[in-house]
Structure formats: structure tokens, C-alpha cells
Amino acid sequence: MVGWYHTYLVNTGRSAAVWALLGFIVAYAVTRGITRRIRARKANTEPGEPGAIKDVYIGGVHVHHQVWGILLVLVVGLLEFRFHPESPGKDILALLFGVGAALALDEFALWLHLEDVYWTDEGRKSIDAVMVAIVVGIAMLVSTSPVGSTGSVTQDVDYAAIALVVIVHITFTVICLLKGKLATGLVGLPIPLLGVIGAVRTAKPSSFWARRFYGDRKMAKAAARFDDRYRIRHERVRDLFSGGRW
Numbered sequence: 023m024v025g026w027y028h029t030y031l032v033n034t035g036r037s038a039a040v041w042a043l044l045g046f047i048v049a050y051a052v053t054r055g056i057t058r059r060i061r062a063r064k065a066n067t068e069p070g071e072p073g074a075i076k077d078v079y080i081g082g083v084h085v086h087h088q089v090w091g092i093l094l095v096l097v098v099g100l101l102e103f104r105f106h107p108e109s110p111g112k113d114i115l116a117l118l119f120g121v122g123a124a125l126a127l128d129e130f131a132l133w134l135h136l137e138d139v140y141w142t143d144e145g146r147k148s149i150d151a152v153m154v155a156i157v158v159g160i161a162m163l164v165s166t167s168p169v170g171s172t173g174s175v176t177q178d179v180d181y182a183a184i185a186l187v188v189i190v191h192i193t194f195t196v197i198c199l200l201k202g203k204l205a206t207g208l209v210g211l212p213i214p215l216l217g218v219i220g221a222v223r224t225a226k227p228s229s230f231w232a233r234r235f236y237g238d239r240k241m242a243k244a245a246a247r248f249d250d251r252y253r254i255r256h257e258r259v260r261d262l263f264s265g266g267r268w
């Protein structure tokens with residue numbers, strides 16, 4: 023087992039990605055479980071009743087778990103930049119980075135709205151951020167480059183061609199974002215085909231692209247494409263990742 027780990031993960035440079043992804047998924051699942059437990063306890067007990075699991079307050083200020091996540095990511099980054107450890111030190115830092123990233127992205131909506139929207143519909147944007155992070159993590163695990171180059175190039179490579187491919191690839195990603203497809207655009211970085219599909223397909227009716235380039239007929243098509251059925255499917259996926267509807 024140890025030999026397999028070194029052969030297929032350490033020697034290929036994938037070990038850190040494995041531990042980061044594992045730390046992220048486990049920390050996210052545990053965090054969602056704890057926050058749901060705290061919310062359920064608040065709803066079913068009298069105010070002020072003590073409990074083993076509760077929100078953290080320092081000086082009367084509610085310290086959200088994104089704070090600990092951001093601090094953990096910063097500390098891990100500083101340690102990596104300073105010491106550049108090999109495995110297993112690198113793997114431990116990767117695991118801690120994944121934990122910190124999960125704590126931070128679980129409250130991504132709070133970054134976006136600059137207020138506590140965790141249990142609102144706006145708060146469900148955090149779930150989208152987590153889903154994107156998991157897909158990107160998986161892509162990194164299989165050594166997919168986010169810009170279409172694996173780094174194993176030789177001196178005979180046509181760098182002008184590579185630059186052109188990268189520009190086209192990023193252009194598709196930008197188009198996805200302008201069309202209101204944040205998840206598709208970001209996931210399309212490590213998975214180019216998805217970015218191309220998202221760029222070609224109809225934009226969301228509320229997006230910049232639709233408002234700028236669509237006439238009445240195209241806007242009606244966009245509204246039909248992203249109707250209530252689309253929203254319901256999207257919400258079901260969100261519920262799957264968040265542990266249920268709130």
C-alpha cells in the first residue's frame with residue numbers, strides 16, 4: 023500500500039492534490055453538519071440554553087467559520103512559500119489548505135453580499151462555490167492543466183500556437199461568465215470542452231450578455247431555456263451537496 027502511494031501519488035506529484043481534496047470534502051461535510059445542528063438546536067430550545075455545539079463569539083462578535091478558514095489558508099501559504107517541504111510535510115499542508123478552503127468557501131455568499139445570508143436563498147451561492155471547487159480539485163488530481171498545457175513540452179513546441187490555444191480557451195471562459203454561467207466558466211478552465219459548450223449555448227436572461235446582445239426573440243428563448251424546471255433541477259443538485267433544503 024505504501025509502495026503504491028509513493029508510485030502513483032507522491033512520485034507523480036498528485037499526493038498534495040489528493041490530501042487537499044480529501045481535507046476539503048471532509049471539512050465541508052463536517053461543517054455543514056455542525057451548522058445544521060446549531061440551527062436545529064436554536065429552533066428547538068429556549069434562548070440561552072447551553073449546548074456543546076454553538077456559535078463562537080469573541081468580545082460579543084460572532085466569528086464566522088470563514089474567518090478560521092481564511093486564516094488557515096494564509097498560514098499554510100506562508101509555510102509553503104517559506105519551507106517548500108517534501109512529502110509528507112507537503113501533504114499535511116495540503117490537507118490543512120483543503121480544510122481552510124472548505125471553511126472559507128462554505129460562507130462564500132457572505133463574502134459576496136457582505137452580510138450574514140448563510141440560511142437565505144442568497145446563501146445557497148456558497149454551495150455553487152463548493153461544487154466548483156470540488157470539480158476543479160478533481161481536475162487537478164488528474165493533472166489537467168487549467169490553461170490547456172501539461173508542462174511536459176519540449177523545445178520543438180510552437181509557443182505561438184500554445185499562446186493562441188490559451189487565448190481561445192480563456193475567451194470561452196470569459197464568454198461563459200458574461201452569459202451568467204459562473205460555475206460552467208470556472209469549471210471550464212480545467213475542462214475545456216465544458217467551457218466551449220457553455221459559451222455556445224444560450225445565455226441566462228439576467229446576464230450581461232443577454233441584456234447587451236439579445237433581442238426580444240432571443241431573450242424569450244433564454245427565458246424558456248432557464249425556466250422553473252431548470253431552477254428546480256439546479257436546486258436539487260444544491261440540496262444534494264448541502265445535505266437538504268432549508
